[in-house]
Ligand code: GUN
């Protein structure tokens with residue numbers, strides 16, 4: 247390559263990133279540098295600022311890439327996504343449980359074949375990169391080989407991935423079930439093999455209370471206690487029939503959250519997908535334990551799960567930490583831009599208000615914070631890994647028109663336009679640790695060519 251394969255290079259263009267939560271910092275939360283310059287050295291960001299200031303201080307030998315009218319942003323982060331479900335996006339089900347049984351479980355059964363899992367991992371990670379997503383918290387299947395396939399592929403690309411083997415010892419076809427003991431033992435082995443290797447972190451992954459016995463949830467809690475630093479990911483309060491099933495399966499619990507709470511699964515590294523239908527007591531527990539509610543808006547619309555309410559979740563009397571995710575294959579788009587747009591619409595349908603800057607924050611620095619990774623990803627502050635995306639809004643004429651009509655001049659309007667009118671078409675290049683792993687065919691930025 248080529249410009250950005252170099253140990254040292256600088257990118258010049260309009261640079262946008264969140265440096266704080268807009269709910270706390272207001273307009274100062276988003277840094278928008280009209281003519282900015284970002285210096286990358288050995289895969290990390292070493293300097294950022296207005297080109298006029300930094301350019302004169304650059305050594306003569308530094309390779310400078312002019313992005314002209316393009317935008318430079320931190321890579322987007324997807325906080326909940328199922329890599330074995332790329333083939334069931336847009337599959338019809340009457341509701342979540344019907345969709346799982348009819349389409350999703352059969353698709354996941356195929357990942358018992360390691361070659362199928364490797365092919366699935368390659369497609370999935372390619373798709374993330376094409377959409378400008380550089381980091382993700384990912385569900386595998388019940389098969390340990392599905393974790394190996396994803397981690398090997400991600401390791402080869404240097405991507406930041408949080409992932410784990412699904413634990414599921416009931417309520418699923420026999421070929422997709424483990425047992426409390428096997429699920430525990432396989433998870434221990436996978437943690438030893440993958441946690442902390444490259445940029446991979448392990449997440450203990452009991453699918454949800456519907457498909458795990460008390461004994462398996464207890465084993466999940468034991469895994470967390472015995473392996474400090476690993477994550478937990480699961481689903482919580484997505485649909486009414488799911489909640490009724492949990493009530494029947496765990497008659498001792500006063501609510502859904504208490505099922506996970508009883509087994510020690512709540513905490514600052516615990517990611518709970520959906521969190522739509524929760525009572526006050528549950529919200530208080532999530533807040534008190536600094537657990538994360540991961541919002542999956544396109545999935546919620548597609549599966550008819552309900553209107554998640556980030557404003558209520560964040561109520562200052564008991565704020566719940568939030569993250570944002572596609573939830574492919576319940577979700578309908580790999581694009582975190584489209585995911586931001588869907589959350590905007592859902593918030594509007596609830597009669598609530600969420601600033602455009604907040605959407606962008608959630609997909610970048612907010613998700614990095616939710617994963618405890620803000621020192622590494624989520625913003626363009628010096629010291630962060632150079633996981634970057636280059637956007638060309640001109641690829642979407644409707645977006646280009648909105649920008650020309652005034653949105654380009656206002657950061658908040660620009661961010662909303664990118665979310666609503668942007669998608670993978672505007673992603674020109676995606677860099678992982680300074681290396682361009684995706685470059686749009688026929689990209690005009692020659693220096694990004696591989
Ligand atoms: N709840 C349990 N498993 C799943 C899944 O695969 N997708 C969604 N959307 N919800 C779930």
Ligand code: ZN
Nearest residue numbers: 326328519573
């Ligand atoms: Zn999910």
